[in-house]
Every structure is written in structure tokens, then in C-alpha cells.
Amino acid sequence: MDKRHRADLFRTRLVIAITRAGITQSALARRTGVDRSTISQLLRDDAARLPNAHVVGACASVLGVSADWLLGLAEHPENAAELLASALTLTNAPRALGDQQIFDWHREADGYKIRHVPAALPDMLKTNEFLNWEYGPHLGRTAAQAITSSANRLTWMRQSASDYEIAMPLYELHSFVAGTGYYEGLPIDLRREQIIHWLDLTTALYPRLRLYLFDARKLFSAPITVFGPLLSVIYVGSNYLAFRDTQRVRAFSDHFDHLVREAHITARAFPDHLSTLLKTLQG
Numbered sequence: 164m165d166k167r168h169r170a171d172l173f174r175t176r177l178v179i180a181i182t183r184a185g186i187t188q189s190a191l192a193r194r195t196g197v198d199r200s201t202i203s204q205l206l207r208d209d210a211a212r213l214p215n216a217h218v219v220g221a222c223a224s225v226l227g228v229s230a231d232w233l234l235g236l237a238e239h240p241e242n243a244a245e246l247l248a249s250a251l252t253l254t255n256a257p258r259a260l261g262d263q264q265i266f267d268w269h270r271e272a273d274g275y276k277i278r279h280v281p282a283a284l285p286d287m288l289k290t291n292e293f294l295n296w297e298y299g300p301h302l303g304r305t306a307a308q309a310i311t312s313s314a315n316r317l318t319w320m321r322q323s324a325s326d327y328e329i330a331m332p333l334y335e336l337h338s339f340v341a342g343t344g345y346y347e348g349l350p351i352d353l354r355r356e357q358i359i360h361w362l363d364l365t366t367a368l369y370p371r372l373r374l375y376l377f378d379a380r381k382l383f384s385a386p387i388t389v390f391g392p393l394l395s396v397i398y399v400g401s402n403y404l405a406f407r408d409t410q411r412v413r414a415f416s417d418h419f420d421h422l423v424r425e426a427h428i429t430a431r432a433f434p435d436h437l438s439t440l441l442k443t444l445q446g
Contacts, residue, residue, distance in 0.1 A: 180226040195221035274324040275391020278419040282386040287316035332379035373430035
């Protein structure tokens with residue numbers, strides 16, 4: 164970018180910033196300590212020179228924008244602190260179902276592909292009986308609330324314009340079928356009903372809903388959700404860590420796509436795998 168072009172861009176962005184701030188040239192001059200004639204000269208159509216660093220910095224500070232943006236060195240008017248605050252947020256993550264923040268993110272990303280690695284089994288794909296067993300004794304919510312929330316999530320998924328891809332470690336599903344680890348004590352009839360429920364859903368909703376199983380001995384993933392190109396979220400237990408900057412959202416998307424490419428069980432093979440697991444529960 165030559166000096167003339169950069170000077171033109173500076174003038175254009177200075178006008179935009181003054182308009183957004185809702186102040187006059189005189190007010191800008193007074194608050195920056197710069198002569199009003201200097202401000203007027205900066206805004207003239209034939210101004211071919213850039214101001215010195217002090218003037219640029221003072222204008223940026225008063226107008227609430229970054230000096231780099233005024234000079235055409237950045238695409239966003241926010242300063243570095245504001246960009247960081249908007250690009251990375253820490254949000255409370257209640258363990259129980261019904262988190263409004265997650266639902267709001269789903270609605271914001273309606274029409275985009277949603278990629279999801281759940282912390283365990285996907286809540287919206289669980290049977291009412293499973294939710295009763297899981298949420299009844301604890302978590303500060305009634306099982307009825309959990310069931311209603313899960314049903315609402317599934318209804319939203321059916322009606323939204325988004326495609327959903329879910330990737331889980333292979334051992335999670337096998338632990339569920341065996342009733343071990345987290346699922347110890349879950350009656351076999353509930354496990355059997357859950358597998359049948361998954362079979363029905365994966366058949367009815369394919370290809371808009373696609374589930375993959377990856378081998379955790381070869382690959383690892385923290386619980387994440389990628390909401391199209393808008394944001395990516397890591398679940399860390401008591402909080403969600405949400406990123407909105409393009410580079411990190413793309414990195415999480417690439418990570419998820421790698422899980423899909425290396426999946427031990429693909430979306431097409433998932434129903435057959437469930438049918439095989441169901442046979443082990445039927446004796």
C-alpha cells in the first residue's frame with residue numbers, strides 16, 4: 164500500500180470512527196490536545212500525509228479504536244484487549260442438562276454444520292429411562308427437567324437447518340454396553356433400550372445426523388463443539404472455554420475432521436456396529 168492510499172484509508176477510517184463516537188471535530192481536538200486545524204487537515208480530501216504517532220495514538224484512544232486499524236494495519240477497529248475479550252470467553256457450564264448458553268449457541272449457528280465431541284454419550288440422544296437413572300439422584304435438577312431439556316434439544320436438531328456430526332471414542336460406547344465405569348449399575352434392559360433408540364435415530368436422521376467412533380489409543384479429543392465458522396467451545400467441567408477468532412475455530416474444525424477421517428467406525432457403519440452390540444445384550 165503506497166503512502167497516498169494509506170493516507171486516504173486513514174482519513175476514511177477516522178471519519179467512520181468520529182461518526183460512531185458521535186463527537187465533533189472540535190471535541191476530538193480538545194480531548195486529544197491536538198489543534199483543531201490539524202484535525203481539519205487530516206480530514207481534507209487532498210491530505211496526502213499521515214500524522215505522527217502521537218496524533219494517531221491520541222485519536223485512537225479518544226475514539227475507542229486501535230491505532231493499527233486507523234492506519235490500515237488491522238481489519239478490526241477494536242483494540243487488542245477488546246479483541247481478546249471477544250475472541251475468548253469463559254462461561255459457566257452447569258453439569259445438568261438445560262444449559263441456556265449451549266442452546267443459544269446452537270441457535271446462533273443455525274444453518275451451519277455443528278461438530279461435537281461429547282464428554283460422555285450425547286444427552287439429546289438418550290432415552291428417558293437412561294436420563295432418569297443418570298439425573299435422578301443428583302445434579303440439582305429433577306429427572307423430568309432433564310428429560311424435557313433433552314427432548315427440546317432433539318426437537319431443535321430435527322427442525323434446524325444444521326447438519327450434526329458427533330465423534331466419540333470407541334471405548335465410551337463399549338463401556339456403556341458392558342455397564343462398566345461411569346455406567347456401572349445401569350440395568351441391562353435400559354442399555355438394550357438405549358441401543359435400540361440410537362438405531363432408530365441414526366436411521367431416521369441420517370445423513371443430517373452422522374456419528375463416528377474413533378480409537379482413543381490412536382487419537383485423543385477433549386469434549387468440544389464447533390459451531391460452523393462462528394465459534395468453537397471446549398467443555399472443561401465447570402466452564403466452557405469459547406473461541407471466536409477465525410484461526411482457532413478453523414483449528415478445532417480441522418481437529419474434528421481428522422477424527423472423522425481416522426474414525427474406526429464411520430457414520431455409514433455406525434448402525435451395523437450398534438446392531439452387533441445389541442446382540443451381545445440380547446444374549
